Amino acid sequence: MSELPLYSMIIDGKPVLAATTFDVINPASGAAFARVAAGDATHVDAAVAAARAAFPGWAALPDGERSRLIGALAEVLQANMPELMRLVTLETGKPQDGLNHVGAGMEVGGAIAWTQATSQLALPVEVVQDNAEARVEVHRKPLGVVGSITPWNWPLMIAIWHIMPALRAGNTVVLKPSELTPVTTARFVELANAVLPPGVLNLVTGAAGSAVGPAMTTHPGIEKIVFTGSTATGRKIMGNAAATLKRLTLELGGNDAGIVLPDVDVKAVAPKLFAAAFHNNGQTCACLKRLYVHADMYDELCAELVALARAVKVGDGFDPASELGPIQNRMQLEKVEAIAADAHRAGGQFLCGGERLPGPGYFYAPTIVVGLDEGSRLVDEEPFGPILPVIKYSDVDEVIVRANRNSNGLGGSIWARDLVRAAALASRLECGTVWVNEHGAVQPDAPFGGIKQSGIGVEFGLHGLAEFTSIQTIKVMQD
Ligand code: NAD
Numbered sequence: 001m002s003e004l005p006l007y008s009m010i011i012d013g014k015p016v017l018a019a020t021t022f023d024v025i026n027p028a029s030g031a032a033f034a035r036v037a038a039g040d041a042t043h044v045d046a047a048v049a050a051a052r053a054a055f056p057g058w059a060a061l062p063d064g065e066r067s068r069l070i071g072a073l074a075e076v077l078q079a080n081m082p083e084l085m086r087l088v089t090l091e092t093g094k095p096q097d098g099l100n101h102v103g104a105g106m107e108v109g110g111a112i113a114w115t116q117a118t119s120q121l122a123l124p125v126e127v128v129q130d131n132a133e134a135r136v137e138v139h140r141k142p143l144g145v146v147g148s149i150t151p152w153n154w155p156l157m158i159a160i161w162h163i164m165p166a167l168r169a170g171n172t173v174v175l176k177p178s179e180l181t182p183v184t185t186a187r188f189v190e191l192a193n194a195v196l197p198p199g200v201l202n203l204v205t206g207a208a209g210s211a212v213g214p215a216m217t218t219h220p221g222i223e224k225i226v227f228t229g230s231t232a233t234g235r236k237i238m239g240n241a242a243a244t245l246k247r248l249t250l251e252l253g254g255n256d257a258g259i260v261l262p263d264v265d266v267k268a269v270a271p272k273l274f275a276a277a278f279h280n281n282g283q284t285c286a287c288l289k290r291l292y293v294h295a296d297m298y299d300e301l302c303a304e305l306v307a308l309a310r311a312v313k314v315g316d317g318f319d320p321a322s323e324l325g326p327i328q329n330r331m332q333l334e335k336v337e338a339i340a341a342d343a344h345r346a347g348g349q350f351l352c353g354g355e356r357l358p359g360p361g362y363f364y365a366p367t368i369v370v371g372l373d374e375g376s377r378l379v380d381e382e383p384f385g386p387i388l389p390v391i392k393y394s395d396v397d398e399v400i401v402r403a404n405r406n407s408n409g410l411g412g413s414i415w416a417r418d419l420v421r422a423a424a425l426a427s428r429l430e431c432g433t434v435w436v437n438e439h440g441a442v443q444p445d446a447p448f449g450g451i452k453q454s455g456i457g458v459e460f461g462l463h464g465l466a467e468f469t470s471i472q473t474i475k476v477m478q479d
Pocket of ligand 1: 149150151152153158176177178179212213214217228229230231232233234236237250251252253254284285286382384410450454455
């Protein structure tokens with residue numbers, strides 16, 4: 001019998017085990033460090049039943065009471081920050097601090113900040129008519145049970161992005177974390193259940209290929225699915241959700257372009273561009289994934305980026321010197337290798353990296369490739385790893401067209417000293433968020449989401465909160 005710590009599901013406020021378990025791997029070592037209950041469709045049924053039973057009471061709580069309880073969840077996160085940070089590094093490999101401070105500390109700190117901010121959001125009744133004839137009010141009502149399905153790259157943060165607005169709006173939740181990173185989420189849900197009434201927040205874990213995800217997306221007792229993950233899975237979820245006409249928020253893949261104009265200070269922007277592309281090893285949906293650089297300073301900027309890539313420290317996330325950890329899983333490492341091999345075949349020149357690093361874990365050298373254009377996999381697809389194509393351009397109008405010639409539309413950025421020109425170009429990029437002189441930064445009060453194949457709907461702020469509600473219009477005739 002394995003001595004590894006065992007994490008349960010949480011259904012109706014109680015820990016629930018299954019007939020079997022599955023292992024969770026530490027990507028820095030390739031070895032299992034925990035076991036998790038391998039749930040199935042029957043556990044989804046039980047969790048949905050608990051969430052449905054809890055819904056009327058939770059939805060009927062005074063709004064201020066729900067706000068207070070969500071504030072209490074922020075305190076729970078805060079009080080358990082060291083343990084949660086340790087679990088984040090164990091299961092994702094990301095450093096405790098990390099390049100540009102993007103690491104486990106940011107993940108748990110962000111979870112706290114989002115929880116606090118979401119506890120303060122409110123969607124008051126909107127009055128669209130109030131005169132002698134009639135009063136017309138627009139009310140926001142909770143949907144019922146929300147199913148949340150999360151990916152492996154920011155497991156706790158993304159779970160928080162799903163759970164908190166769902167609860168704030170008065171819904172109850174059934175959450176399924178990625179089979180690759182279920183541990184921090186499981187621990188958080190256990191802690192949260194000491195604060196929330198039973199059944200309000202349930203966790204069902206499933207092994208790779210389990211029936212848990214499909215059982216949720218087809219379940220007649222779930223009103224909405226909020227999903228963050230790959231575009232391919234998003235399409236399956238949308239198909240499965242059709243029969244029950246579920247509401248959907250889909251936060252899917254990105255292949256964000258960054259465009260560097262010739263007026264920049266190369267030395268000043270290079271570290272910012274490097275961090276935007278390589279933080280969390282490129283495993284963030286809104287990492288900079290295609291870098292277009294003007295021919296005037298192309299060679300100079302490439303040299304700066306290569307110097308940064310060679311200097312960055314890759315290692316175990318618990319080593320305080322490590323800025324980048326391993327790739328999170330073997331399949332993703334192999335995908336990065338396949339895209340790198342394709343880049344070689346397509347004539348790309350590797351200025352640095354292009355190979356695994358020694359060690360038992362899934363380490364890969366930060367890699368910069370030049371000499372490729374659209375039409376190669378590395379430029380057209382999201383590699384989701386530490387490999388960046390730097391693409392030369394000479395005409396600004398043309399580069400906007402090239403940047404838009406991609407099925408993804410999550411984020412993009414313009415890098416320039418002339419902010420007026422940059423803002424005008426920003427509005428021509430086809431994506432949900434455009435940054436000027438930064439890339440990928442999100443905040444709890446600004447909506448974030450993808451267009452085109454990057455998703456449907458937004459998260460954060462009042463726009464994000466509204467997605468967890470339905471509208472009820474009430475018209476009262478005045479005589
Ligand atoms: P994935 O699609 O492989 O898995 C995501 C989740 O879906 C996991 O929990 C998985 O178990 C579950 N799942 C798999 N098949 C399912 C099915 N048929 N029905 C229901 N659930 C199913 O994604 P991943 O590899 O974990 O995450 C990486 C991807 O997520 C990247 O493409 C990245 O860009 C994207 N992402 C997007 C955002 C965003 O906000 N747009 C944020 C983070 C990550």
